[in-house]
Amino acid sequence: MSLRFRNSTALLALAAALWGCNREERQTRGKPLGETATAAIPDTVYPGTGNAPAPDPRAAQYEGNASAIAQGQMLYNQMNCVGCHFHGGGGMGVALMDGKWRYGGRIDQIVASIDQGRPNGMPAWRHRLTEQQMWQLAAYVRTLSGQERKDAVSARADEVSNTPPQTQTKREPLMPADSDEQ
Numbered sequence: 001m002s003l004r005f006r007n008s009t010a011l012l013a014l015a016a017a018l019w020g021c022n023r024e025e026r027q028t029r030g031k032p033l034g035e036t037a038t039a040a041i042p043d044t045v046y047p048g049t050g051n052a053p054a055p056d057p058r059a060a061q062y063e064g065n066a067s068a069i070a071q072g073q074m075l076y077n078q079m080n081c082v083g084c085h086f087h088g089g090g091g092m093g094v095a096l097m098d099g100k101w102r103y104g105g106r107i108d109q110i111v112a113s114i115d116q117g118r119p120n121g122m123p124a125w126r127h128r129l130t131e132q133q134m135w136q137l138a139a140y141v142r143t144l145s146g147q148e149r150k151d152a153v154s155a156r157a158d159e160v161s162n163t164p165p166q167t168q169t170k171r172e173p174l175m176p177a178d179s180d181e182q
Contacts, residue, residue, distance in 0.1 A: 072140025088144035
């Protein structure tokens with residue numbers, strides 16, 4: 001091989017390494033609760049025939065963001081939302097799988113429900129979750145209803161699997177059938 005060919009191959013490999021990995025950046029740490037200023041979450045409940053206010057500008061940051069949806073999925077389990085809403089099918093809490101919700105199905109309306117709570121059972125989470133966590137949780141809850149685009153939904157959980165693949169488990173030796181022994 002010529003020196004010129006090796007240099008051009010090395011240059012191409014370096015360029016591929018630098019520009020080939022455009023992954024989205026995950027922000028895994030929010031501000032601690034003590035430093036988080038409680039932002040005024042607008043009243044998002046409005047009559048069905050009235051004009052809807054413009055969506056919150058923060059919605060674009062979380063809606064359709066696979067990383068935020070995955071973080072919201074972990075929060076959904078950690079904060080025991082599963083205890084009332086199960087995995088979206090409802091139970092003691094309302095079902096989250098249908099498309100129309102009493103307090104609104106937009107992401108900013110879901111954040112308002114998480115933040116302020118709702119009558120007859122939904123507690124307010126404003127003093128237990130950061131603002132970022134509420135938005136992540138709302139992003140995941142929207143995926144339960146089927147309102148979110150399917151290409152944005154996190155296809156896997158970020159937790160490590162605790163069972164080995166079946167291809168790595170030892171097979172038990174076959175026992176002779178009763179008819180073979182006679």
